[in-house]
Amino acid sequence: MSDRRIGVYICHCGGNISDYVDVDRVVKAVCDEPGVVVARTAVFTCSDAAQQEIIQDIKEQNLDGLVVASCSPKLHLYTFRDVARRAGLNPYQYTQVNIREQCSWAHTGDREGATEKAIRLVRAGIARTNLTEPLQPVKIDTVPGVLIIGAGIAGLRAAIGLADIGICVYLVERAPVVGGWVARFGKMYPHGKKGRELIDQLLDEVKKRESITLFTNAEVVEKSGSMGDFHVRIRIKEPAESDIGVRVGAIIVATGFDPYQPREGEYGYGLEGVMTLAAFQELLDNSGGRLVYNGREIKDVVYIYCVGSRQGTDMENANRYCSRYCCNATVHAANLAFEKNPEIHQFHLFRDMRTYGRFELLYREALKRGATFLKFDASEPPRVEQGGNGKLKVTVKDLLTSGEEFEIRADVVVLATGMVPKKNGKLVDILKLPVGRDGFFNEIHPKLRPVETVVDGVFICGACQGPKNSSESVASALAAVAQSASILKKGYVELEPLIAAVDPQLCTWCGVCAQACPYSAIEQEQYRGREVARVNEAVCKGCGGCVPTCSRDALNLRGYTGAQIKSMIDALVKEIC
Amino acid sequence: MALVNPDFVEEVKRSGRFDASACMNCGVCSAVCPMGIELLPRKLFRYVLLGVKDRVLENVETIYSCLLCRLCEVNCPAQVHIAENVRFLRCYMNKKVFKI
Numbered sequence: 001m002s003d004r005r006i007g008v009y010i011c012h013c014g015g016n017i018s019d020y021v022d023v024d025r026v027v028k029a030v031c032d033e034p035g036v037v038v039a040r041t042a043v044f045t046c047s048d049a050a051q052q053e054i055i056q057d058i059k060e061q062n063l064d065g066l067v068v069a070s071c072s073p074k075l076h077l078y079t080f081r082d083v084a085r086r087a088g089l090n091p092y093q094y095t096q097v098n099i100r101e102q103c104s105w106a107h108t109g110d111r112e113g114a115t116e117k118a119i120r121l122v123r124a125g126i127a128r129t130n131l132t133e134p135l136q137p138v139k140i141d142t143v144p145g146v147l148i149i150g151a152g153i154a155g156l157r158a159a160i161g162l163a164d165i166g167i168c169v170y171l172v173e174r175a176p177v178v179g180g181w182v183a184r185f186g187k188m189y190p191h192g193k194k195g196r197e198l199i200d201q202l203l204d205e206v207k208k209r210e211s212i213t214l215f216t217n218a219e220v221v222e223k224s225g226s227m228g229d230f231h232v233r234i235r236i237k238e239p240a241e242s243d244i245g246v247r248v249g250a251i252i253v254a255t256g257f258d259p260y261q262p263r264e265g266e267y268g269y270g271l272e273g274v275m276t277l278a279a280f281q282e283l284l285d286n287s288g289g290r291l292v293y294n295g296r297e298i299k300d301v302v303y304i305y306c307v308g309s310r311q312g313t314d315m316e317n318a319n320r321y322c323s324r325y326c327c328n329a330t331v332h333a334a335n336l337a338f339e340k341n342p343e344i345h346q347f348h349l350f351r352d353m354r355t356y357g358r359f360e361l362l363y364r365e366a367l368k369r370g371a372t373f374l375k376f377d378a379s380e381p382p383r384v385e386q387g388g389n390g391k392l393k394v395t396v397k398d399l400l401t402s403g404e405e406f407e408i409r410a411d412v413v414v415l416a417t418g419m420v421p422k423k424n425g426k427l428v429d430i431l432k433l434p435v436g437r438d439g440f441f442n443e444i445h446p447k448l449r450p451v452e453t454v455v456d457g458v459f460i461c462g463a464c465q466g467p468k469n470s471s472e473s474v475a476s477a478l479a480a481v482a483q484s485a486s487i488l489k490k491g492y493v494e495l496e497p498l499i500a501a502v503d504p505q506l507c508t509w510c511g512v513c514a515q516a517c518p519y520s521a522i523e524q525e526q527y528r529g530r531e532v533a534r535v536n537e538a539v540c541k542g543c544g545g546c547v548p549t550c551s552r553d554a555l556n557l558r559g560y561t562g563a564q565i566k567s568m569i570d571a572l573v574k575e576i577c
Numbered sequence: 578m579a580l581v582n583p584d585f586v587e588e589v590k591r592s593g594r595f596d597a598s599a600c601m602n603c604g605v606c607s608a609v610c611p612m613g614i615e616l617l618p619r620k621l622f623r624y625v626l627l628g629v630k631d632r633v634l635e636n637v638e639t640i641y642s643c644l645l646c647r648l649c650e651v652n653c654p655a656q657v658h659i660a661e662n663v664r665f666l667r668c669y670m671n672k673k674v675f676k677i
Binding site for chain 1: 578579580581583586587590598599602620623624626627628629
């Protein structure tokens, strides 16, 4: 028999549970389980009144374990952990059993079956709670420094933001100069400043701040340690190669993107006069008066959208995503072309126009100035050929005119090329960055945790996350600043203690667990003169991937030990009378 | 296949009487047209905007079938002056086709 004192609370959820589960029968079935001293129902366990009742029970009955059978832990795990904490009970001695999403809602047509399942689930929860131990969050001291990789507009802005909060910054740029792609841009929307001017302004600000150390021609070659205290080795390649080691509390990755490079023959790429949007923008920036290409004035321009974006599945390594920025950039370029030459004829061949937000004004302006938009079907893309008179011949089926085929003669054909992920293979290996299906770096959640990665203390921002324009890149850079500063300014971080633990008595270091760990959280250490495994508590995510690989049973997951899991299975299969 | 002719676009633009640049090609105008003519006015305007002169000239009858009732105009979400544009096209036809 157990000597534990456990309180069990079964929630009606106002009928969400009790309409399909006989909650009184569940209480009756589990009240005599080993360790249970209190078993009750409540209409809403999450209500203030019910929480007070639980707190009172914990104090009066001197409970050392708590089970609440209600909804998904996603919703109320932290609510009830807090209830336990307020009553003086260790929050990790609490178990939440999901009898709503996984029971009452799933078996609305079978009250008897749902009730039996609820009994089994609650018994399993009690069995686990019987073997819980008080756990303390893992507390880690943090170093007040941040490493920023990539000195484009996002990296530079993040550096300034962090320096202003009082955090020291190491800014590492692979190229000899800072500024990334934005530095090459001409007039930008909506402020009308040139990209170079923006970058120079940011660089001036960076130079004013002593706490920012900028390394150009440099790259990160090694990383060890964990959130709060990373040890990073930076290789500087000028003029003689040298390595520098730095200690930082967090890392922000802002490595940006690469422009899509069209294949030879793709929409006529390779023909005289067929160019990418970037090349056309350069032409716009460098032309003083009228627009001239190869000594001839440009009178007719055809733009083809979605080049390198939203590609079909039939292609190998197709880019399925929309690059988002190219519609805006192309319409913006078209307006600049109108400024140079109001008589210019511009034809935009698009699949869908996505000039969102204030960029709609650009679209309207282009329409007003006489730009014509033709919609083509992805399965019948426009054809670009060499025409007579040194002109290019573009043939397109326009869906807006019921699929009629038109021939347009153009001086230049501009391919609105999208963004592709930058080739960052080495950095991905060093930082263990999560790469998504599209090849860009993945955040944990695009809305709830938009700049955090699964690697604690490593943040991402800017176009390395996915196609973004410059203002969106800056916004995400500042989000990364806020997130990293919130860790570092406190001086310490507290992590969940539900992680793997090694029994050094049993471990003989075969290294299999280290290979199984997706986060590289298992290291080797010396214990009484022999080698054993050690779990880096700051890095371990508690996924449990290492546990079954251990042939000597030396690994256990705190809160979900082998003994706990076995006891839960026994409780689940127990006879229901 | 029709050839896009920017000179025609210029010609129309110079007149200062035709403006369908706000047209979103939604088709409300054609849907409410009491004459039930499929071509009027969204497709017709599109031919003009694209500069497909041949197609415009092919549709003389359609352009003259319009009742100028403005039902399309009051329903147009982009506030295009449809009737005014049709009037312009009739003037153009009178000059270019009928030499009046």
